[in-house]
Amino acid sequence: YGGMGLDFSYNIALAQELGSIRCGGIPMAIGVQAVMATPALTRFGSDELKKQFLVPTIAGDFVACLGISEAGAGSDVANIKTTAVRKGDEYIINGGKMWTTSGCQADWMCLLANTSEGPRHQNKSLICLPMNLPGIHVAKKIDKLGMRSSDTAQIFFEDVRVPSKNLIGEEGKGFTYQMLQFQEERLWGAATVLTPLETIIQETIDYTRQRKVFDQSVLHNQAVHFRLAELATEVELLRSLLYRTVALYVEGNDVTKFASMTKLKAGRLAREVTDSCLQFWGGMGFTSEVLVSRFYRDLRLVSLGGGTDETMLSIICKYMETLPSK
Numbered sequence: 244y245g246g247m248g249l250d251f252s253y254n255i256a257l258a259q260e261l262g263s264i265r266c267g268g269i270p271m272a273i274g275v276q277a278v279m280a281t282p283a284l285t286r287f288g289s290d291e292l293k294k295q296f297l298v299p300t301i302a303g304d305f306v307a308c309l310g311i312s313e314a315g316a317g318s319d320v321a322n323i324k325t326t327a328v329r330k331g332d333e334y335i336i337n338g339g340k341m342w343t344t345s346g347c348q349a350d351w352m353c354l355l356a357n358t359s360e361g362p363r364h365q366n367k368s369l370i371c372l373p374m375n376l377p378g379i380h381v382a383k384k385i386d387k388l389g390m391r392s393s394d395t396a397q398i399f400f401e402d403v404r405v406p407s408k409n410l411i412g413e414e415g416k417g418f419t420y421q422m423l424q425f426q427e428e429r430l431w432g433a434a435t436v437l438t439p440l441e442t443i444i445q446e447t448i449d450y451t452r453q454r455k456v457f458d459q460s461v462l463h464n465q466a467v468h469f470r471l472a473e474l475a476t477e478v479e480l481l482r483s484l485l486y487r488t489v490a491l492y493v494e495g496n497d498v499t500k501f502a503s504m505t506k507l508k509a510g511r512l513a514r515e516v517t518d519s520c521l522q523f524w525g526g527m528g529f530t531s532e533v534l535v536s537r538f539y540r541d542l543r544l545v546s547l548g549g550g551t552d553e554t555m556l557s558i559i560c561k562y563m564e565t566l567p568s569k
Contacts (some may be wrong), residue, residue: 244285245301251427255434255485256276263439265534267541268328268393270435276300279428280353281306283420287412289529296351296371308349310340310372310398311421317342318554320355320421321363324468325400327356327370329407334370337401342548346396347384349374349547351445352450355417367417368450371409378403389540406554424502425503426492433485433509436545439538440478440516444471444535447520467523474516500562510546517542526528 247253254277280433282296299305316322325338334470336356340346340534351373358368382397412420421549448471462468517539522530528535545551 244297245486246285251430252489254427254431254567255489258265258431258434260439262435263442265393266390266537267435267439267544268390271390272345272393273543275309275433275490276307278431279308279424281343282424282427283353283411284371286423287319287416287420289408292371292409294409299350303466305350306345306348306538308343308345308352308374308396310343310346310352310354312342313339315343321367321418323355323357323367325354326369327354327358327405329358332407333404334407334409336370336372336400336405337398339382339397341397343396343398344393344484345392346398347381350395352398353411355421358414358417359467362413364418365415367421368414369411369417369420370405371411376403376405388543389537390544404442422499425550426498429502429555430485430489430492430498430507432549433481433505434546436509436542437482438512439542440474440513443516443520443535443538444475444478447471447523450527451523456537460525470519471523474519478516479513481505481512484508486487499558503550503555503558503562506545506550507552507559510552510555513538513542513545 257277258274261273264270281300282298284292288297291430296305296307300307310325311320311323313323313325315324325336325337325340327334334356336354338356340352341448343352346352351371354370354372355372356368358481359366378401379388379403380399381489383397384401385397387395391485448462451467454461484501484505487500488505491501492498523541524533524535527533530536
């Protein structure tokens, strides 16, 4: 279908390199295309669907978005209310999606919707939804704290008709497919923060070395250079956890627990590094002229998007409870 057929470790290598871009919005938008909107289609979609949607997406001719979150269902994916009711050879879709990255420009959406009245983990399906169909309304481009180069949309569906052949995989398996995709999304997110955090630490070292306060450089203070050493150590620990998790995933293991740990650590460390380093920039750090202030805003999303810190903790606790007592 136009891809290179490489394993997931290459996605992580790409994600790390994209971290060299001096903003968070572009790596995130590419991530939506590569590891969020397309994995379920790649794994479970029909050959016809792949030719229609995956081929032009890989080629860069289509922009894809992921329609999961709703105003009342962010991390609680099972609580979504959007419906896709089967009538003949079509699904009729009603509802809406919130916080949809690339939603203002997308050519198609990987949509999660309720396709039956059954148990909420077994009544959902994923559907390839062309975004030019009648009844799809992009209500607004959301004004955000950070990631401002990436458009985020609120979208409503009113009696949108889509062919039933646009169903990805089996009906009722959408929640399961989405949970599988989340592992790749969370590892991608962690990989994209490594290079920015290294960059911020190094730029803070350079700035505090030349910035004089009370006749000596700010870096000369032991509290400053010890703190920067601690942060650099934490970044390397995150890298090791990420690499271990990816290696296990490539070997075919269930990495839900480790991916959740990696995502949790990445989000918290992104907050810790940017906040600590911004403090050492003083008043300059509170301006829009320096990179640390941009990443302070952009990387705050890592603790929220793709599952909050609290959601990651809940998943980790669930897996810990399955361990045999010693």
